[in-house]
Amino acid sequence: MDQSDLPQNHWQLSERARKLTSSAIREILKVTERPEVISFAGGLPAPVTFPAERMREASDRILRDNPAAALQYSATEGYLPLREWVAKRHSVNGATIRPSQVLITTGSQQALDLLGKVLIDPASPVLVETPTYLGALQSFSMYEPRYVQVPTDEQGLIPAGLTPALTAGARLLYAQPNFQNPTGRRLPIERRRALAEFAKKSAFPVIEDDPYGALDYAGDPLPTILSMAPDHVVHLGSFSKVLAPGLRVGYIVAPEELHFKLVQAKQATDLHTPSFTQRIVHEVVKDGFLDTHVPTIRALYRDQCEAMLAALARCMPEGVTWNRPEGGMFIWVALPAGIDSMKLLEAAVAQNVAFVPGAPFFANEGQGNTLRLSFVTVPPAKIDEGVARLAALIRERI
Amino acid sequence: MDQSDLPQNHWQLSERARKLTSSAIREILKVTERPEVISFAGGLPAPVTFPAERMREASDRILRDNPAAALQYSATEGYLPLREWVAKRHSVNGATIRPSQVLITTGSQQALDLLGKVLIDPASPVLVETPTYLGALQSFSMYEPRYVQVPTDEQGLIPAGLTPALTAGARLLYAQPNFQNPTGRRLPIERRRALAEFAKKSAFPVIEDDPYGALDYAGDPLPTILSMAPDHVVHLGSFSKVLAPGLRVGYIVAPEELHFKLVQAKQATDLHTPSFTQRIVHEVVKDGFLDTHVPTIRALYRDQCEAMLAALARCMPEGVTWNRPEGGMFIWVALPAGIDSMKLLEAAVAQNVAFVPGAPFFANEGQGNTLRLSFVTVPPAKIDEGVARLAALIRERI
Structure with a gap:
């Protein structure tokens, strides 16, 4: 059907929707x-990497043993055992992450939407890498920020480029330190340390988006910026690249003061991530399967x-x-x-x-x-x- | 942990987040x-109504027969066979609904968020029933509208109350005609007709939110407003009350011109509703199970x-x-x-x-x-x- 054949209601759209082309x-x-x-x-992750058989067993077990809980409304924060697993997973390199910092999201993309909701007002400055993840631009743009590009080189974001002049009034700094989408760049350890120090003193959060961290070919991951400043960094994680994207399960680790606002925003956004898919992920990962x-x-x-x-x-x-x-x-x-x-x-x-x-x-x-x-x-x-x-x-x- | 023990980052939140208490x-x-x-x-729906065994069989079949598709990223619009099922379900009383009007959402709550994203600017008027669904107020409030209460009586919304003075500049009218949350009221047929006529001439969409429509005790549902004005009404449906809420599968039926904007907004919000849960719903309902x-x-x-x-x-x-x-x-x-x-x-x-x-x-x-x-x-x-x-x-x- 041609667009011109459609009835034109001439409804007035929001400013943000009119900008969508x-x-x-x-x-x-x-x-x-x-x-x-x-x-x-x-x-798209290679489908041969999806542990379909394990998920089938997990689904079967969950719907046999505890269907009422898996199919009922559940807490906005997410399934507690999965939140505990995430907290433990990130309690490394001397850092302690509390389950009360973890919010399960409907994929990592939702984490970006919630951060936009809670942090961005129209025209407020948002710092992003040059280039940066297109999906983050799409999410944040719904809240109509003014983007400020942070200088980068072939190693990624240059912390020394975060001058007071560039960062004044910013609401957040968004970065993918591991194998960035689109450049594939990995941020070196010294720059991570510099960003962690920056986060501790900053008037706005450093968002560490990390969907690809587990995929380092040498199996020798660099420490997360979160682990260097666990109460000052917001970390986004995802099961899309290590299990399967079609389940749409990701998470945000954030200081409790921000976590609480993110939970309220999520409640207004989709109440909670499906109880069933959260439980499948937990059932599959809980005994060390990812290792x-x-x-x-x-x-x-x-x-x-x-x-x-x-x-x-x-x-x-x-x-x-x-x-x-x-x-x-x-x-x-x-x-x-x-x-x-x-x-x-x-x-x-x-x-x-x-x-x-x-x-x-x-x-x-x-x-x-x-x-x-x-x-x-x-x-x-x-x-x-x-x-x-x-x-x-x-x-x-x- | 007491809130006062937490590190205070003093990050500046968005206007909308500061209003969240x-x-x-x-x-x-x-x-x-x-x-x-x-x-x-x-x-909370009674868990005895969840068809857990059927869902277990469906999950098993899907992950055995087509795991790659069920676990991979998929189209933002939703799983096509489910969209076709929804379109057919609503093609009644002489109305024709096209699959191209259907967007699958992560529960009906997400439909409210997407409508807010696409239709509401700060301070724009939004018409709601008196009283209205609390969850809709939560979603819409993220986009900072000015609420205008539409008069109601014990039969629900009074269409004659939709005067030009009351509705001037409105971006949407939100109503639950069937067994409204919180009042349980059902809108009579004449008022539905009046609302459908209003929708055809209106400069803004009438949103018919219908999570409870199937739950009429006499098994004698009144026609939807959508069926009376299929190109001028936005209809929200849900599988939460007829299958299980924990799957978080709902949908929006909207004219294509709005549908297209809603799809773009959803892409920025969570990419798509989980492929797996959409397929479970379709597998369970496709052969008339709901009947x-x-x-x-x-x-x-x-x-x-x-x-x-x-x-x-x-x-x-x-x-x-x-x-x-x-x-x-x-x-x-x-x-x-x-x-x-x-x-x-x-x-x-x-x-x-x-x-x-x-x-x-x-x-x-x-x-x-x-x-x-x-x-x-x-x-x-x-x-x-x-x-x-x-x-x-x-x-x-x-």
């Missing part, structure tokens, strides 16, 4: 659902990352650069200046290969010659083929 | 979790409603009045003027019986002598005992 990228990427398309666009499961995901993604790095090295013309991630799901590519990755995407999709252009990941001014490649959904043979096609298209444009 | 009622009602308390407070299941819930609630009505008639002193619901989960009680139901609640909780005071259900000026009784969670013998205790306390105050 249809994403050109989203429209182009719709075709990537066709099976013949080699898509490096989506951040054996996560290394298998790491190994898979490391191999696929290597395959893509090798294909890039083999195929890409001079002038194209990229990073070598130590974990996560993404490689960040810079094309020679003047090549617009948005236009490249149109040509690529015509050749049945897809990626996400870099520009939308920049809050304000972006770099139109960048793009994000995901290597986790497509098997190595297809990675080779897709990168070769992409390289040919870039070569044509140089 | 701890609810006195919520604090009092916390004690109702004690097993010795007879609670008429919660709107046999819902009558059993109706019969149970009708009996418990009768038990409570009988107990009220037997125990309550003169001057106390209440309605006789034709469906749903609630009875609305008015005490003699001058008896404050908030103070009564404190005394009642000390006697191990609980209810929800009426005042918070009024957007602006409320009636402090009203209260809401839920009869669905407590079995008949306990209903008798709880009502008797409550009546004794009221008698003392007359």
Whole structure:
């Protein structure tokens, strides 16, 4: 049905809704659902990593042993045993996290929405990395902030760039220190320490969004900023990348004073995350399953990352650069200046290969010659083929 | 831990978050979790109505046959077969609802949040019934509207009260025509027709929130306002009262022009409702299960409603009045003027019986002598005992 055939009610929308425009990228990427398309666009975890059989057993046990609790309304804060598990998981490196700091969310995306609700007024400054996670921009934008880009380099956010002039009046600083989406960058330990010290003195919270932390290929994670300043940092975690995203279970660890406001905001937002999915996650993880499961995901993604790095090295013309991630799901590519990755995407999709252009990941001014490649959904043979096609298209444009 | 022991970060909160105060009622009602308390407070469906065994079979089938799809990220709009089922369910009384009008939400509460996001700016007028659903006030308040109370009588909202003076500049009209929470009132057919006509000419949407529609004791539902004006009404539905609330699956039916904005807002809010829970709901309902299941819930609630009505008639002193619901989960009680139901609640909780005071259900000026009784969670013998205790306390105050 054509939009023009629809009855036009001419209802007045909110200011924030009027700013929402249809994403050109989203429209182009719709075709990537066709099976013949080699898509490096989506951040979809490889389905072979989903512990489906374990979840089936867990679901069965829960609905057999305690259906009334799993199917009834439950506390907004989340399922207490899962909150306790999260608190314990983060009580490392000398830090103590209390279950009263943990709020279970309907995926990590909801954590971003709740933080926006509780911290952002129209036009208030919000500090983000350059570039930053597109989904965070989407969530925060609902609360109409003014974005301020924090300087970064190939190691990520530069703490020395957080000058009083840049940060004045800010409501929050948002960062992904581990294998950032979209750049794949990991923040070094010294910068983490500097950010933790900054958080302790700051008039606004440092938000450490960490969906990819467990996916470090060497199995040697850097300490979280949360562990360095447990009462001054807000940490977002997710089970989407280590179990399965379709359950939509994530969490926020926050100081109690903010936690309490987040709980109230969540109550108004969806009452609580499904009791059943929370219990499935707890049932699966409670006995140490992740300790054996996560290394298998790491190994898979490391191999696929290597395959893509090798294909890039083999195929890409001079002038194209990229990073070598130590974990996560993404490689960040810079094309020679003047090549617009948005236009490249149109040509690529015509050749049945897809990626996400870099520009939308920049809050304000972006770099139109960048793009994000995901290597986790497509098997190595297809990675080779897709990168070769992409390289040919870039070569044509140089 | 005492709030004063916490590190005070003095982070600046948003205007909306600063307005959130701890609810006195919520604090009092916390004690109702004690097993010795007879609670008429919660709107918790009776767990005996949860089709746990069917859900167990459905979960098992889904995770055996199609785990990758059930556990992966999925479309923001929701699981297409479930959207088709909803569209078909509402294509009655000559109306045609298209799947493209249906958005699956993380419970009906999320529908309220999304409507607030997309329709409400600070200080914009929002029309609500007198009284209205507390949860809707909580959701909408996040977007800082100015509430305008629409006049009601014992049959519900009075359409003739929707004068140009009252409705000028409004962004939405919110109503629960079926067995309203908190009053249990059902809107008569003529008023539904009047509201449908109003919706067709209105500059803002009429929101028909309908979580209790299936629970009419006579099994003879009145047509929805949606069916009378399918391109001009926004209808909210839920599986919480007919299957189980812990799955958090609800939906919005809206004209495509609004649907599209709601989808964008939902993407920013939680990406999508869990793929797994949506598939469980579809698997359970797809072959007509509700046609046999819902009558059993109706019969149970009708009996418990009768038990409570009988107990009220037997125990309550003169001057106390209440309605006789034709469906749903609630009875609305008015005490003699001058008896404050908030103070009564404190005394009642000390006697191990609980209810929800009426005042918070009024957007602006409320009636402090009203209260809401839920009869669905407590079995008949306990209903008798709880009502008797409550009546004794009221008698003392007359």
